[in-house]
Amino acid sequence: MTTVIIEGLGLIGGSLALALKQEVADTYLIGLDQNLSSLRFAKQAGIIDEIGTGLAAVAPQADVIILATPVEKIAASLRLLATLTLKPNVIITDTGSTKQVVMAAAAPLLTQGVTVIGGHPMAGSHKSGVHAANADLFRSAYYFLVPGQQTAPLQVARLQRLLAGTNAKFLQVEPTEHDHIVGMLSHVPHMLAATLVNETTQQFKDSPTALRLAAGGFRDMTRIASSDPQMWADILLTNTAPIQQILHRYIGDLTDLEQAMTARDQTALLDFFNQAKVTRDAINPQKAGAIPGFFDVFVDIPDRTGAIAEVTTILAQAEIQLVNIQVLETREELNGILQITFASEAAQQQAQQLLAAQQINILRRA
Numbered sequence: 001m002t003t004v005i006i007e008g009l010g011l012i013g014g015s016l017a018l019a020l021k022q023e024v025a026d027t028y029l030i031g032l033d034q035n036l037s038s039l040r041f042a043k044q045a046g047i048i049d050e051i052g053t054g055l056a057a058v059a060p061q062a063d064v065i066i067l068a069t070p071v072e073k074i075a076a077s078l079r080l081l082a083t084l085t086l087k088p089n090v091i092i093t094d095t096g097s098t099k100q101v102v103m104a105a106a107a108p109l110l111t112q113g114v115t116v117i118g119g120h121p122m123a124g125s126h127k128s129g130v131h132a133a134n135a136d137l138f139r140s141a142y143y144f145l146v147p148g149q150q151t152a153p154l155q156v157a158r159l160q161r162l163l164a165g166t167n168a169k170f171l172q173v174e175p176t177e178h179d180h181i182v183g184m185l186s187h188v189p190h191m192l193a194a195t196l197v198n199e200t201t202q203q204f205k206d207s208p209t210a211l212r213l214a215a216g217g218f219r220d221m222t223r224i225a226s227s228d229p230q231m232w233a234d235i236l237l238t239n240t241a242p243i244q245q246i247l248h249r250y251i252g253d254l255t256d257l258e259q260a261m262t263a264r265d266q267t268a269l270l271d272f273f274n275q276a277k278v279t280r281d282a283i284n285p286q287k288a289g290a291i292p293g294f295f296d297v298f299v300d301i302p303d304r305t306g307a308i309a310e311v312t313t314i315l316a317q318a319e320i321q322l323v324n325i326q327v328l329e330t331r332e333e334l335n336g337i338l339q340i341t342f343a344s345e346a347a348q349q350q351a352q353q354l355l356a357a358q359q360i361n362i363l364r365r366a
């Protein structure tokens with residue numbers, strides 16, 4: 001029997017719990033969370049076996065401790081764990097989006113010889129809470145592991161075996177490198193998305209037309225602004241220096257762009273957008289990105305009853321599983337676009353062939 005404690009039964013903690021149970025049959029899972037209704041739901045749904053009374057009370061019986069709360073709380077729990085008597089072979093890991101602060105808080109435990117391996121699954125969503133948990137959330141996603149300096153490779157391998165049910169791709173990095181990479185690819189983009197939304201709030205109030213138009217590309221660019229505010233406040237407060245560095249470069253780039261425009265400098269403007277286009281076009285959308293490679297098919301949907309059902313029925317009859325389905329309201333008065341996401345390239349291609357054979361119009365999109 002492996003006793004696993006998960007503190008923070010939200011989207012990530014809940015999804016890990018489900019993935020762990022799937023892989024290791026004799027896992028006994030104890031859940032901790034400040035939100036009692038999440039704990040009750042998790043217990044009722046069989047995501048956890050027991051509701052814990054508190055970290056200090058249950059930690060001594062754990063073989064594995066997973067901290068999946070916002071980052072500041074992860075750091076506080078690591079400091080608390082250093083004051084307790086734990087099982088000699090315990091593995092402590094976390095899921096926090098920043099790693100320097102987490103590993104600094106782990107230092108007293110590491111000094112005691114306790115195994116602490118920082119973790120960060122690069123998959124998730126703008127949704128939060130245990131209700132959004134999904135055993136398959138981490139499939140094919142990169143999963144950063146950040147061992148302590150003295151941590152034996154054997155222990156890292158042990159953690160990877162425990163987490164095998166995530167079907168993630170593990171990648172070892174140093175805390176500083178980690179925080180710079182995610183600052184660039186996740187944290188600053190998130191700040192920009194939230195700023196875009198805040199900047200347009202008043203416009204939406206004043207103009208219903210603006211709000212209607214926002215249903216298209218703007219909505220896609222700003223999806224992540226719906227994420228949990230506490231989680232993002234903690235991320236910025238624990239990755240401040242790397243984010244500041246990156247942000248200053250952005251501000252410089254935008255200032256240059258504005259100056260080129262004001263100076264009517266066609267060449268500079270063309271250079272700027274050309275450079276962006278060449279780089280963006282070279283990214284394979286199904287391989288790159290923080291989020292696992294999703295395989296989309298875009299279908300033209302005529303504006304008549306039953307049009308979407310026709311498409312989904314064809315896929316259901318062929319038993320092709322969908323990861324997600326949504327209507328993109330990008331073109332008012334015209335046909336809608338149905339975006340169907342599959343978990344694999346094989347499913348995507350099979351769906352494409354089946355739909356094309358039924359005269360359904362498949363759109364090409366980069």
Ligand SMILES: NC(=O)C1=CN([C@@H]2O[C@H](COP(=O)(O)OP(=O)(O)OC[C@H]3O[C@@H](n4cnc5c(N)ncnc54)[C@H](O)[C@@H]3O)[C@@H](O)[C@H]2O)C=CC1
Pocket residue numbers: 007008009010011012013032033034035038068069070071073095096097098120121122123124125126127128129130228231235
């Ligand atoms: N949402 C995402 O896409 C990803 C998030 N992460 C990281 O994983 C961690 C968890 O994120 P999510 O699951 O998305 O958040 P969430 O908001 O879905 O879940 C967090 C859970 O922690 C609990 N919690 C918060 N403060 C607490 C406290 N002081 N004591 C006890 N429980 C507390 C909340 O009640 C909630 O159930 C965060 O550190 C986040 O940075 C990592 C990868 C992806």
Ligand SMILES: O=C(O)C(=O)Cc1ccc(O)cc1
Pocket residue numbers: 096097121122123124125126186224290291
């Ligand atoms: O939903 C998205 O696009 C995300 O970017 C999710 C996400 C949020 C925070 C992380 O540390 C890692 C992934």
